[in-house]
Amino acid sequence: MDDVRSELGRRLRARRRAGGLTGVELARLIGISQAQVSKVETGQARIDEDLVTAWISHTSDAPDADGPAVTALAADTQQFTSWPALHARGWEEHQQRYEDLERAASRILTFQNALVPGLLQTSRYTHYLMREGLGLDDDQAALAVAARLDRQALLYQPGSRVDVILTEAVLRHRLGGPGVMAEQLRHLADLSSLPTVSLRVIPADTAMPSRYGVSFDLVESADGAGTVVVELEGGEFREDRAEQLARYRARFAVYERAALGAEASRAVVEELTARMRADLFPS
Structure with missing residues (x-):
């Protein structure tokens, strides 16, 4: 779970940067705290499907981080x-x-x-x-x-x-x-x-x-x-x-x-x- 979650975080961070957003700006757009953005991007926190969808809609594609790839990877994150x-x-x-x-x-x-x-x-x-x-x-x-x-x-x-x-x-x-x-x-x-x-x-x-x-x-x-x-x-x-x-x-x-x-x-x-x-x- 941690390896997949870390990779997901890396790709979400790449999307945010490609969209020219700071963590604070993205947090405001999708309704979470900047600290939570940081935890997601470093693989320390789980992100649900609705939040992944919101993240994708407010950011831009990056290498290995297009919308479908990120959505598929998010589905692979497990809790156990x-x-x-x-x-x-x-x-x-x-x-x-x-x-x-x-x-x-x-x-x-x-x-x-x-x-x-x-x-x-x-x-x-x-x-x-x-x-x-x-x-x-x-x-x-x-x-x-x-x-x-x-x-x-x-x-x-x-x-x-x-x-x-x-x-x-x-x-x-x-x-x-x-x-x-x-x-x-x-x-x-x-x-x-x-x-x-x-x-x-x-x-x-x-x-x-x-x-x-x-x-x-x-x-x-x-x-x-x-x-x-x-x-x-x-x-x-x-x-x-x-x-x-x-x-x-x-x-x-x-x-x-x-x-x-x-x-x-x-x-x-x-x-x-x-x-x-x-x-x-x-x-």
Whole structure:
């Protein structure tokens, strides 16, 4: 999807330039922001058929960028990328795709019902997931771990905002064993004290108003746009249409109302950390 989307963006940019328009001028003509024009042209945002049609009507043909060619390429852009396709590019590049999204974010909303989110993982927890969950070899896993940890610099940048909601099951599943998980829980408790991080937990015995949906990351930008990333069994799904983003925001709001407050959530994490340490080092 990213390669096709990048090529589409290149051709749309060529059309805009051939028409003698700036990004600001084109944005005004087709009713979107200049930032959104930039994201489309750099392959960072999906563009729907109506917007492609409007773009073509206000711009001029360029080499490899006539109207039919652009329309056909736009039809090839997909929202889903399989794990084999992602792995073929290298796992380090996959992590870079996340980092590029996160670096431009004004806020990140994360709900997880299965794993500790990547931005909050320890190196040993990540290594376990890469080796056992994805079957990467030691060299690939090491690159993936380093790339994922590099992303975490975001948590120490003033102005960043990462709101995370976890189900209690995420904290209790001993992925990698009690040693790996005890370290991970300690790390979670420490990160939850950062001003850039909000960590809240939904207890297992909560009377939920609805079932849990899929785990997801909603990466929002200052201009109101955003991208949802969902990791599925067969690959990664990304969505950036406004009406779909609204659904994920509404779902996140449901989880927010069900979750404990920040202090109570930290207390749950601390309690489970103590229990796992006791299992490791019985008195």
